[in-house]
Each structure stands twice: as structure tokens, then as C-alpha cells.
Amino acid sequence: DAKTTQPTSMDCAEGRAANLPCNHSTISGNEYVYWYRQIHSQGPQYIIHGLKNNETNEMASLIITEDRKSSTLILPHATLRDTAVYYCIVRLLDSNYQLIWGAGTKLIIKP
């Protein structure tokens, strides 16, 4: 079973920040939070990952609460091309092993 829970769907206006929440209350101390997204008919795409500090890259920002039981992915200026299913996953950094996926959040960016 997936170790994370996410809302089934969300809407966001184009040009606004999209904030996608994720709960991972059973995360262990050495597990990282990863975010992927999957645009329709494509394979999943890596977005960002973090352990306990906030992270930012060219695609998004990741905010992890101090107790690490939840996190938020932020797309600062959403575009129509950001419409996708967003998956929050926890895993060990050094593990070569499988990613365990939930159902993700369907994010719809509206013009």
C-alpha cells in the first residue's frame, strides 16, 4: 500500500500558484519525499525530492513540515501544460527498489 495520501483532484487558474498537499504521517527518518507527475499518455516525469529541508528547482518548490508528516508541492506560475496527475512518493534514497505509487492528484489548470 502507498504510504502517502493526496486529494483526488484539484483545480488552479492559469498563472496562479498551484499548491498540492501530501500526507505521509508514517514516514521514517531516512525516507525522502519524491514528487513525479504524469501528463496524459506519457510516462511519469520526475519533479523534485527532499528529506527535511525545503527544496527548489526550475520546475517547483517542495515544502516539508518540521515533523515531516506532510509536504506541499508548489508550482509557482501554473500553465496549461502543467495539467497532469501528480504523485507524492516516499522512499529510501539509496534504494534501487521500486517506487510505490498511490492514485495521485489530478491537477487541472484552467485558463
Next chain:
Amino acid sequence: GAGVSQSPRYKVAKRGQDVALRCDPISGHVSLFWYQQALGQGPEFLTYFQNEAQLDKSGLPSDRFFAERPEGSVSTLKIQRTQQEDSAVYLCASGQQGYEQYFGPGTRLTVT
């Protein structure tokens, strides 16, 4: 640069036929994963290779499913005697230890 490629992109098979799905990982990537994704759901793990060694095949749903990676690069997922419940998108991902997995576009298999 070249990413993970999969072929064919679409495959229609009659029930009972055998199919072979190919994955070309990113050059030099040691790890290779196969996932199965049903419509509207997240991917589910099938099997994992490190170079040519199949280290985990616990996700393969039955003995009709077989995967190989004989030279540690290209991998093939074979499904024998296909059944309707095998209809899904089959995703391949490659990566280096400790880093993110890069996914191919998937092969959509439809069994009629």
C-alpha cells in the same frame, strides 16, 4: 539527450497470443524497472534489474510474465498467453543508484 524508449507504443493482441515489449534504457543506467499501469491508477511494480541481474520479480502477476536483460542494457518483458486482464500500459524506467528514475512513454497493450 536520448531518454528511455519503448516499443511498440501500442500493441493489440488477441487473447492467447504471446507479446514482447522492448525497453531501451538511458545509456549507462544500471537500474531498470518495469511497471504496469491500469487505467486511472498509479503504476504498480513488476520487476527490477541491476545490470543483467534480475534482483526482484515479486511484482510479476503470474508465471505468464517473464522479463530479461541479458546484456545489462535493453530489456524485454514477455507475456505469454495474454488475457484481457493484462490490458494496461507497461512502463519502463531506468536510473542510477540513489537517484531518480527516468520513465519511457510506455507501451499500451490491449488484449481483445
